[in-house]
Amino acid sequence: MLGRSDVESGVAGAETEALLPTTRPEVDIPSPKSPKFSKSCNQEPKFGFLHVSAAFILGSIACLVAQYALCGTGCFTRPPISSNRHGSEENKVTVLAPPYVGSTEVHKFPPSKPTNAYPSLFPSNVGYAGGTPTGAEAAVIETAPAYPLHTGQCNHQLLRPTELGGETRKEGDSTKHGKGKKKSKFNLFHSWGNLSPWFSIGRGKFGVDSGPETPETCRVTGLHFLHRHGARYPTAWASYGGPANFGTKLHRDPASWNAKGSLDFLNDWTYKLGEELLTPFGRQQLYDLGISMRMKYGFLLQNFTEKNTIPVFRTESQDRMLASAMNFAIGFFGYPFDGQYQQSITIEAKGFNNTLAPYKTCPNASDKSKASRGDWYIARWAEIYLKDAQKRLQKDLDGLDLSIQDVYTMQQLCPYETVALGYSKFCELFTEEEWDGFDYALDLQFWYGSAFGSPVARTQGVGWLQEFIARLTHTPIQTHNSSTNSTLNDNPVTFPLGQSLYVDATHEVVVLNIITALNLTTFAETGPLPYTHIPENRSFKVAELAPFATNLQFQLLECASVPGPQIRIIINDGVAPLTGIKGCPKQKDGMCPLSTFIEAQKEIISEVDWEWDCHV
Numbered sequence: 001m002l003g004r005s006d007v008e009s010g011v012a013g014a015e016t017e018a019l020l021p022t023t024r025p026e027v028d029i030p031s032p033k034s035p036k037f038s039k040s041c042n043q044e045p046k047f048g049f050l051h052v053s054a055a056f057i058l059g060s061i062a063c064l065v066a067q068y069a070l071c072g073t074g075c076f077t078r079p080p081i082s083s084n085r086h087g088s089e090e091n092k093v094t095v096l097a098p099p100y101v102g103s104t105e106v107h108k109f110p111p112s113k114p115t116n117a118y119p120s121l122f123p124s125n126v127g128y129a130g131g132t133p134t135g136a137e138a139a140v141i142e143t144a145p146a147y148p149l150h151t152g153q154c155n156h157q158l159l160r161p162t163e164l165g166g167e168t169r170k171e172g173d174s175t176k177h178g179k180g181k182k183k184s185k186f187n188l189f190h191s192w193g194n195l196s197p198w199f200s201i202g203r204g205k206f207g208v209d210s211g212p213e214t215p216e217t218c219r220v221t222g223l224h225f226l227h228r229h230g231a232r233y234p235t236a237w238a239s240y241g242g243p244a245n246f247g248t249k250l251h252r253d254p255a256s257w258n259a260k261g262s263l264d265f266l267n268d269w270t271y272k273l274g275e276e277l278l279t280p281f282g283r284q285q286l287y288d289l290g291i292s293m294r295m296k297y298g299f300l301l302q303n304f305t306e307k308n309t310i311p312v313f314r315t316e317s318q319d320r321m322l323a324s325a326m327n328f329a330i331g332f333f334g335y336p337f338d339g340q341y342q343q344s345i346t347i348e349a350k351g352f353n354n355t356l357a358p359y360k361t362c363p364n365a366s367d368k369s370k371a372s373r374g375d376w377y378i379a380r381w382a383e384i385y386l387k388d389a390q391k392r393l394q395k396d397l398d399g400l401d402l403s404i405q406d407v408y409t410m411q412q413l414c415p416y417e418t419v420a421l422g423y424s425k426f427c428e429l430f431t432e433e434e435w436d437g438f439d440y441a442l443d444l445q446f447w448y449g450s451a452f453g454s455p456v457a458r459t460q461g462v463g464w465l466q467e468f469i470a471r472l473t474h475t476p477i478q479t480h481n482s483s484t485n486s487t488l489n490d491n492p493v494t495f496p497l498g499q500s501l502y503v504d505a506t507h508e509v510v511v512l513n514i515i516t517a518l519n520l521t522t523f524a525e526t527g528p529l530p531y532t533h534i535p536e537n538r539s540f541k542v543a544e545l546a547p548f549a550t551n552l553q554f555q556l557l558e559c560a561s562v563p564g565p566q567i568r569i570i571i572n573d574g575v576a577p578l579t580g581i582k583g584c585p586k587q588k589d590g591m592c593p594l595s596t597f598i599e600a601q602k603e604i605i606s607e608v609d610w611e612w613d614c615h616v
C-alpha cells in the first residue's frame with residue numbers, strides 16, 4: 001500500500017488509502033507569548049478567529065459533503081466515514097488508517113467506532129433555511145482600485161522563531177546579511193522552496209511592471225486556473241533527507257545520546273508527522289484560495305448561467321488532491337456546493353493516462369535514478385552550505401554523530417512541523433544564510449528533477465498543454481500521444497471546451513513541468529544552476545513558482561487598446577513575461593495575442609516526442 005514517492009511526484013504510487021481529511025495531533029503548543037516565539041507575522045492581520053474556525057469547520061463539512069455527494073453518484077469508491085450505531089453490517093464504519101510509518105507519536109482521530117455517533121439524530125437537512133435571495137457576482141479583478149495581495153504564511157496560524165542560529169532578530173527587518181555584504185528582506189517562510197506556503201509575488205519581480213488586475217481598456221473574458229494542493233505532511237519517500245529518517249535515527253537508542261544547549265529540546269522531542277495528507281493549514285490555504293478566486297472572478301459564472309451549464313473542475317484521486325479540491329470548492333461555491341459544479345477526479349496511479357500526473361505513464365520520469373537527479377545536486381550543495389551548521393549543532397549532541405544529511409533533514413523538519421503542527425523548534429537552529437542555502441537546495445532539486453534542467457520535464461508538461469490548447473481553440477485533441485486520456489478528453493461533458501472558467505489541481509512537479517513546456521524561459525535565464533554557490537539574482541525560485549497552493553491564472557482578455565484577444569500568465573500574483581514564447585511581443589502588461597500564443601504552443605507540442613522521451 002505504501003508507495004514510493006518522489007518529492008511528491010509519486011514516482012510509483014503514493015496513494016495513502018486514507019479518507020481522513022487530516023489528522024489533528026494533540027500537541028503541546030506553547031503559548032504564543034512564550035519568549036522565543038513571536039506572533040506569526042507583523043503584517044496586517046487579515047482574518048480573525050471566527051474566520052479561522054469557520055475555515056476549519058467548513059473544511060470538515062466540505063469533506064463530509066463531498067463524500068456523500070460523490071458516493072451518491074458512484075464516482076467515489078472509498079467508503080464514507082459514517083457510523084453504524086443502528087446500522088447493519090453493510091453500514092459499517094470503515095476508516096482506513098494511514099500507515100504512520102515514521103511517526104514516533106501518533107494520535108488517531110477519529111476513533112473507528114465512536115460510541116456516541118447517531119447520524120439519524122443529526123439530520124443534515126432540517127429545512128427552515130430562511131430567505132435565500134442572491135445578489136450579483138463579485139469581480140474584484142475588474143472593479144477594485146487595487147488587487148488584494150496574499151501574505152501567505154500569516155492568518156495567525158503559523159508561528160516563527162524570534163531567533164535564528166542563535167541571533168535575535170525581528171522578522172521582516174532589513175538585516176545585515178551573511179558577512180555583512182548585502183542587505184536582504186529575509187522571510188523564513190519564503191525560504192522553504194516547494195515547502196513554502198504560497199505568497200503574492202511583488203509587482204515587477206518577474207520583470208513585467210504590471211499587476212494581476214485587469215489592464216486599462218481591457219476586460220477579462222475567461223480564466224484558466226491551475227493550482228497545487230495545500231501544505232502536506234512529508235511524502236513517503238526521499239532519496240536525500242526525509243524527516244522521518246531523523247526521527248528513526250534519534251529514537252533507535254535514545255539512551256545512547258544526550259542533547260544540550262540549542263538541541264536540548266530533542267531530549268523530549270517526538271516525530272509527530274504522518275505522510276502525504278493535507279494538514280489543517282493546507283486545508284485553510286485552499287479554502288482561502290477558493291474564496292479569493294470567487295471574489296475576483298465570480299462574474300465569469302454568468303457565462304454558465306447564460307448557457308444553462310455548470311463548470312467542471314478537475315483534481316486527482318490522491319487523498320490530498322481530492323481534499324484540496326473540496327476545500328477550494330467550499331471556498332469558491334460555499335456550503336453546500338452540490339449542483340453548482342462537477343468535480344472530475346482523475347485516477348493518479350501507475351498506468352493511467354493523466355495529464356495532472358504524467359509521471360505515472362512515463363517510465364523514464366518515474367525511474368528513481370532520474371527522479372532523484374536533483375538530490376545528487378542537493379547532496380553536493382549541502383556539503384558546502386551546511387558545513388558550519390553541522391559543526392555547531394554537533395557540539396550540542398553527545399553520543400550521536402550528525403551527518404550533513406541529518407542536518408539537512410533537521411532543516412526540513414522546520415517547514416514540515418510548522419505547516420503541520422503550527423511551529424517548530426528546528427527553525428531557530430539555523431542562520432539566515434543557511435536558510436538561503438536550504439531554499440537554493442530545493443531550487444537545485446526541482447531545476448534538475450522537474451524543470452528546465454530535466455530531460456523529461458517538457459514532455460511531462462505537454463499533455464496539459466494539449467488540453468489547454470484544445471480548450472482555447474474549442475477543438476478536441478486530435479492525437480492522444482502523450483499523457484492525455486481519450487476517454488475523458490473526447491467527451492465534452494467530462495472535458496468541456498470553450499468555457500469561461502477552468503480549475504485544475506495538481507502537484508508542484510507538474511506545475512514546473514508545465515512552466516517548462518510553456519517555454520517561460522525567463523525562469524531559465526540564470527540556469528543551469530551550479531551546486532557550488534548561489535547565483536546572484538537567479539530567476540528560478542521554487543518558493544515563488546511552486547510553493548504549497550501555488551496558483552497560475554491564465555487570463556483571457558479583450559482590450560480596446562490592443563487588437564484581438566490576448567492572454568497573460570500570472571504566477572502567484574506576479575505577471576510572468578511571455579517574451580520567451582515565439583512571436584510574443586514585449587508588452588507592458590505582459591500580454592500576448594492569443595493566436596500567436598496558440599501557434600507557438602502548437603509548435604512546442606509538435607516538437608515533443610513522448611514515446612521517445614518516456615520510453616526509449
Ligand SMILES: *[C@@H]1O[C@H](CO)[C@@H](O)[C@H](O)[C@H]1NC(C)=O
Pocket residue numbers: 345346347351352353354485486487488
Ligand atoms: C482514462 O481515465 C479513466 C477515468 O479516470 C480511466 O478509467 C481510464 O483507465 C483512463 N485511461 C487510460 C488509458 O489510462
Ligand SMILES: *[C@@H]1O[C@H](CO)[C@@H](O)[C@H](O)[C@H]1NC(C)=O
Pocket residue numbers: 363364455612613614615616
Ligand atoms: C529512457 O528509458 C530507457 C529504458 O529504461 C533508457 O534506455 C533511456 O536512456 C531513457 N531515456 C532517457 C532520455 O532518459
Ligand SMILES: *[C@@H]1O[C@H](CO)[C@@H](O)[C@H](O)[C@H]1NC(C)=O
Pocket residue numbers: 353480481482483484485486487610
Ligand atoms: C494513453 O496514452 C498512450 C500514450 O500516449 C496512448 O497511446 C493511448 O492512446 C492513450 N490512451 C487513451 C485511452 O487515451
Ligand SMILES: *[C@@H]1O[C@H](CO)[C@@H](O)[C@H](O)[C@H]1NC(C)=O
Pocket residue numbers: 221222300302303498499500
Ligand atoms: C463570458 O461572458 C462575457 C460577458 O458576456 C464575454 O465577454 C466573454 O466572451 C464570455 N466568455 C466565454 C469564454 O464565453
Ligand SMILES: *[C@@H]1O[C@H](CO)[C@@H](O)[C@H](O)[C@H]1NC(C)=O
Pocket residue numbers: 536537
Ligand atoms: C542583480 O540585481 C541587482 C539589482 O537589480 C543589480 O544591481 C546587479 O547588477 C545584478 N547582478 C547580476 C550579476 O546580474
Ligand SMILES: *[C@@H]1O[C@H](CO)[C@@H](O)[C@H](O)[C@H]1NC(C)=O
Pocket residue numbers: 519521580581582600601603604
Ligand atoms: C522556446 O524558447 C527557446 C529558447 O529561448 C526559443 O529559441 C524558441 O524559439 C522558443 N520556442 C517557442 C515555440 O516558443
Ligand SMILES: *[C@@H]1O[C@H](CO)[C@@H](O)[C@H](O)[C@H]1NC(C)=O
Pocket residue numbers: 477478479480481605606607608609610611
Ligand atoms: C502528437 O500529436 C500532435 C497533434 O495533436 C502532433 O503535433 C505531434 O507531432 C504528435 N507527436 C508525435 C510524437 O507523434
